[in-house]
Amino acid sequence: MASFNKFPRDSKKTLSGRRMHGAPAYDKWRRDDLYHLAAQKGIEDRAKMTNEELAHALRQAQSGGE
Numbered sequence: 001m002a003s004f005n006k007f008p009r010d011s012k013k014t015l016s017g018r019r020m021h022g023a024p025a026y027d028k029w030r031r032d033d034l035y036h037l038a039a040q041k042g043i044e045d046r047a048k049m050t051n052e053e054l055a056h057a058l059r060q061a062q063s064g065g066e
Contacts, residue, residue: 026055034058 026034034054038046041061046054 024058026058027052029055 029051031051031054034051035046037058038049038054041058043054043057043061046057049057
């Protein structure tokens with residue numbers, strides 16, 4: 001039987017630090033890459049968005065949310 005005591009409790013890799021459901025880490029992408037992907041996804045007003053807004057819109061598009 002596996003023992004959960006083998007894993008450190010204060011590990012730097014926590015669930016909050018991991019990407020959810022395999023989502024890309026858009027916050028590390030360049031703006032032109034974010035913009036190109038947003039164009040492919042059909043995200044409107046992408047030219048006016050900041051990197052953070054583009055990343056947020058792409059995450060929403062990937063999850064199917066609005």
